[in-house]
Amino acid sequence: MPIGKAAIFVEPYRFEITDLPTREVEPGAVLVNVTSAGVCGSDLHYWRGEMKPKITGRPGPVILGHEMTGVVHTLGSGVSTDSMGRPLSEGDRVVFTYFFPCGRCYVCLRGELNHCPHRFRFRASVEEDPYCSGGFAEYYYLHPGHYVFRVPDELPDEAVTAANCAVSQVIYGLQIGGARMGDSVVIQGAGGLGLYATAAARDMGAARVITIDGIAPRLDMARRCGADHVIDINEYATPEARIERVKELTGGWGADVCLEVVGYPQVVAEGLQMLRPGGALVEIGNIWENSNVTLDLSKVIWGQTRIIPAAHYHPQALPAALDFLVRTRDRYPLTSVMSHSYPLERIGEAFEQSEWLGKSEDTAITRAFVAP
Numbered sequence: 001m002p003i004g005k006a007a008i009f010v011e012p013y014r015f016e017i018t019d020l021p022t023r024e025v026e027p028g029a030v031l032v033n034v035t036s037a038g039v040c041g042s043d044l045h046y047w048r049g050e051m052k053p054k055i056t057g058r059p060g061p062v063i064l065g066h067e068m069t070g071v072v073h074t075l076g077s078g079v080s081t082d083s084m085g086r087p088l089s090e091g092d093r094v095v096f097t098y099f100f101p102c103g104r105c106y107v108c109l110r111g112e113l114n115h116c117p118h119r120f121r122f123r124a125s126v127e128e129d130p131y132c133s134g135g136f137a138e139y140y141y142l143h144p145g146h147y148v149f150r151v152p153d154e155l156p157d158e159a160v161t162a163a164n165c166a167v168s169q170v171i172y173g174l175q176i177g178g179a180r181m182g183d184s185v186v187i188q189g190a191g192g193l194g195l196y197a198t199a200a201a202r203d204m205g206a207a208r209v210i211t212i213d214g215i216a217p218r219l220d221m222a223r224r225c226g227a228d229h230v231i232d233i234n235e236y237a238t239p240e241a242r243i244e245r246v247k248e249l250t251g252g253w254g255a256d257v258c259l260e261v262v263g264y265p266q267v268v269a270e271g272l273q274m275l276r277p278g279g280a281l282v283e284i285g286n287i288w289e290n291s292n293v294t295l296d297l298s299k300v301i302w303g304q305t306r307i308i309p310a311a312h313y314h315p316q317a318l319p320a321a322l323d324f325l326v327r328t329r330d331r332y333p334l335t336s337v338m339s340h341s342y343p344l345e346r347i348g349e350a351f352e353q354s355e356w357l358g359k360s361e362d363t364a365i366t367r368a369f370v371a372p
Helices: 041-048 163-176 192-203 216-224 239-249 266-273 297-303 317-327 344-354
Strands: 003-011 014-021 030-038 067-075 093-096 139-142 148-150 184-188 208-213 229-232 255-260 275-283 306-309 340-343 368-371
Touching: 003 344, 014 344, 030 093, 041 344, 067 139, 067 163, 093 163, 093 317, 148 317, 163 192, 163 255, 163 275, 163 317, 184 192, 184 266, 192 208, 192 216, 192 255, 192 317, 208 216, 208 239, 216 229, 229 239, 239 266, 255 266, 266 275, 266 297, 275 297, 340 344, 344 368
Parallel strands: 184 208, 184 255, 208 229, 255 275, 275 306, 340 368
Antiparallel strands: 003 014, 030 067, 030 139, 030 368, 067 093, 093 148
């Protein structure tokens, strides 16, 4: 089996480039040669030391990265099609769910694959086989029976790099939030997830899409991705002002669905107050520990608003994401969301440039990707 380069996350703010062996491909498994891997907001939490991989419980050594695409290097015996039944061959471009539901536990048997407690077989220690368990490496190992989908020829790598995380995540979030044609949808945050969510909400038939952020280029990009209105937090500088603006834009009612993709707990209470009676806040961004928030539950109860968490997604969301990217490729500049490319050897620079904390709007980038 081949030897591949990998960027090992050793400790906060430090990577080391090394060579790692791949494992022999089991029957039903697939070895993928990674061609592009995105720097997700969750990766920045690990990089800062705010989170530790769930498997190891310590900062490193692990291979970070889960937002990725690649080509099939080796098909295990018995694999001849993708998960949609389409012919699959070595050399084909693919995307895949980066988490691994076991398919045999109580929640998997209920069809809730993204709730599987055993799904965290990625970001494992590089000291254990299989070593290819993160996106910032030349190879990624898909366990037997894993969900994998061929990439449509119409889509370049920069369009599909984020399909198996950001795009699928927000589509799933809108689905479980109950978004439907004619709704008013608020997107809190216009980073990578927020921009994909803006376009997805528009494509799903929302009557009004309102995107909130404080960085001018992101707000401009949100408009280009289908936002009817943007709210600049520099102009509407208080939660009360932003809540009032949402109510004004929705005829006094508030939004039907609000997606939180900022990752700051203090915006949760704000988002809840932007909802109409019976509306839903889909919580995606606050994935790090101690994301504590204080809520007045009487307002939640009397408003009958709902908080719906979305960690990972049902695998069906991934082919839906690919269809969405094909359908809207000439309508929205989604290929520009992945805005900066770096070789694997410059991964530290990719993370430094992706870091938006403390940066001015002219130095912040939308989304970086690493090309192993």
